[in-house]
Amino acid sequence: MTEKPIPVPNPDSVEFWKACNEEKFLIQTCNSCGKNQFYPRAICKHCHGSDLDWQPASGRGKVKTFTVVNHAPSPAFKEDLPYVLALIDLEEGVRAMMNVIGCDVVDVHIGMDIELTFEARGDQKIPQAKAI
Amino acid sequence: MKKAIITGAYDTDVGELHGSSCMGLHAEAALGAITDAGLNKADIDGVLCAYSFTEPHLMLSSVFCEYMNIQPKFNAAIEVGGATACVMVMQAAALVESGMCRNVLVVTGDNRLTGMPKGGAVATLAKVGHAQYEHPYGMSVPAAYALVANHYMNEYGTTSEQLASISVSAREHAIRNTKAHRRTPITIEDVLNSRMIASPLHVLDCCLISDGGAAIIVSAGETGADAAKKPIEILGTGQGHTHEHIMAAPSLSDFGCKHAAHTAFGRAGITAKDVDVAEIYDSFTITLLMELESIGFFERGEAGPACLSGALKLDGQLPCNTHGGLMSYGHSGAAGGMFHVVEAVRQLRHEAEGRQVKDSEIAFVHGDGGILSAHCSLVFGRT
Numbered sequence: 001m002t003e004k005p006i007p008v009p010n011p012d013s014v015e016f017w018k019a020c021n022e023e024k025f026l027i028q029t030c031n032s033c034g035k036n037q038f039y040p041r042a043i044c045k046h047c048h049g050s051d052l053d054w055q056p057a058s059g060r061g062k063v064k065t066f067t068v069v070n071h072a073p074s075p076a077f078k079e080d081l082p083y084v085l086a087l088i089d090l091e092e093g094v095r096a097m098m099n100v101i102g103c104d105v106v107d108v109h110i111g112m113d114i115e116l117t118f119e120a121r122g123d124q125k126i127p128q129a130k131a132i
Numbered sequence: 133m134k135k136a137i138i139t140g141a142y143d144t145d146v147g148e149l150h151g152s153s154c155m156g157l158h159a160e161a162a163l164g165a166i167t168d169a170g171l172n173k174a175d176i177d178g179v180l181c182a183y184s185f186t187e188p189h190l191m192l193s194s195v196f197c198e199y200m201n202i203q204p205k206f207n208a209a210i211e212v213g214g215a216t217a218c219v220m221v222m223q224a225a226a227l228v229e230s231g232m233c234r235n236v237l238v239v240t241g242d243n244r245l246t247g248m249p250k251g252g253a254v255a256t257l258a259k260v261g262h263a264q265y266e267h268p269y270g271m272s273v274p275a276a277y278a279l280v281a282n283h284y285m286n287e288y289g290t291t292s293e294q295l296a297s298i299s300v301s302a303r304e305h306a307i308r309n310t311k312a313h314r315r316t317p318i319t320i321e322d323v324l325n326s327r328m329i330a331s332p333l334h335v336l337d338c339c340l341i342s343d344g345g346a347a348i349i350v351s352a353g354e355t356g357a358d359a360a361k362k363p364i365e366i367l368g369t370g371q372g373h374t375h376e377h378i379m380a381a382p383s384l385s386d387f388g389c390k391h392a393a394h395t396a397f398g399r400a401g402i403t404a405k406d407v408d409v410a411e412i413y414d415s416f417t418i419t420l421l422m423e424l425e426s427i428g429f430f431e432r433g434e435a436g437p438a439c440l441s442g443a444l445k446l447d448g449q450l451p452c453n454t455h456g457g458l459m460s461y462g463h464s465g466a467a468g469g470m471f472h473v474v475e476a477v478r479q480l481r482h483e484a485e486g487r488q489v490k491d492s493e494i495a496f497v498h499g500d501g502g503i504l505s506a507h508c509s510l511v512f513g514r515t
């Protein structure tokens with residue numbers, strides 16, 4: 001396999017991935033307890049309620065932590081080496097994994113401001129973090 | 133109720149074992165442990181297996197029992213990643229303490245080095261990542277641990293030299309252990325100059341990929357008087373679970389090891405200070421450092437300087453991973469965690485030859501599965 005993985009939506013995530021193709025990152029908000037969650041689930045992880053709505057993220061966030069990857073987990077990622085893998089905290093209070101792109105890997109640091117962007121992966125766009 | 137005891141322990145050769153198979157390693161380890169316990173196959177009434185990369189199966193424990201031609205009255209496979217060995221021991225102790233079983237065989241093994249194409253084990257391991265939200269970003273297991281390492285170093289001032297010293301101590305122990313997979317002497321500079329896998333983790337900050345197997349027999353406490361060798365008591369056990377995927381971890385500094393160890397110490401009626409020898413899951417240097425602080429062997433930010441000044445050596449404050457650990461002794465999947473268990477038994481029996489911790493009475497064993505996701509602690513005592 002030489003292609004990078006393409007997310008396969010399931011009933012929990014189909015709305016999320018559909019919105020990604022429109023370059024929107026949707027966060028689930030619970031109508032019972034008012035809290036947010038990522039990744040999408042059939043229930044609220046905080047109160048186990050099932051009355052959930054979707055809200056688009058502002059697109060602003062910060063690098064919580066990162067690593068510069070020098071050894072790829074599969075051949076598909078070899079051409080990208082070295083690349084940055086990061087945990088991104090969005091300003092809505094949820095955390096997601098992304099690559100930090102749009103800058104030299106040595107310039108990435110903890111606490112760095114990023115904005116969401118989207119990368120085409122086959123027919124699916126996936127969220128990525130772009131250095132501001 | 134008498135506490136469960138370990139009556140038999142055995143590990144196969146470890147390293148690059150051409151001609152080995154997953155079930156063959158299981159069988160060798162099982163027979164070795166049964167013999168070590170002075171038991172016969174008919175005495176085994178419970179079997180716990182783990183998982184395999186080279187012969188993956190939905191019912192590995194049934195495959196094993198069929199391979200061995202044994203028909204236990206309790207049989208199950210357990211999968212909690214690197215915590216599996218410790219969780220199996222905890223489960224076996226519960227089985228004998230409840231009266232459900234008398235002698236439980238806990239067996240692991242895999243030939244993930246010679247039994248897979250190059251890179252196969254690394255690619256399979258990466259599947260602990262989330263298929264939709266982590267895999268697409270090229271997350272490997274070392275990269276996921278590197279995320280924690282970078283956070284931890286930034287927060288508490290841990291240095292690469294301090295992490296490297298953990299790998300060097302493990303290698304020094306492996307040099308004293310003729311069975312270890314890697315025995316070439318290394319220095320802190322060697323670790324720092326080794327190939328970067330995912331910053332800040334170099335290849336010598338990472339565990340090995342090895343073939344090997346290991347097994348123990350957990351028996352009812354009442355059988356202790358008849359045991360062939362000095363029985364080792366399972367004084368306390370505990371678990372802690374916070375997440376599976378690193379993106380969903382509630383904290384990047386505190387993980388389930390804290391709760392697992394607290395529970396195990398409480399059940400054993402001891403504190404961290406009472407531990408004579410520790411065998412703690414060391415998939416990466418950062419794994420061990422974080423566990424040492426989170427469990428309470430060292431204050432936050434103090435494990436690094438302590439490791440650098442030799443705290444983990446045989447004559448140090450906390451002799452740790454005395455067989456060489458996952459970074460130098462070997463890592464064969466679930467057997468990797470079981471090597472820690474077998475080594476603790478050897479230390480408490482005072483059978484550890486050139487690496488014996490003098491007069492050791494209490495051992496602590498810890499397993500970590502996933503990305504610091506699932507934790508299980510064990511406290512053993514010399515009876």
Ligand SMILES: [Zn+2]
Pocket residue numbers: 030031032033034035044045046047048049
């Ligand atoms: Zn809720």
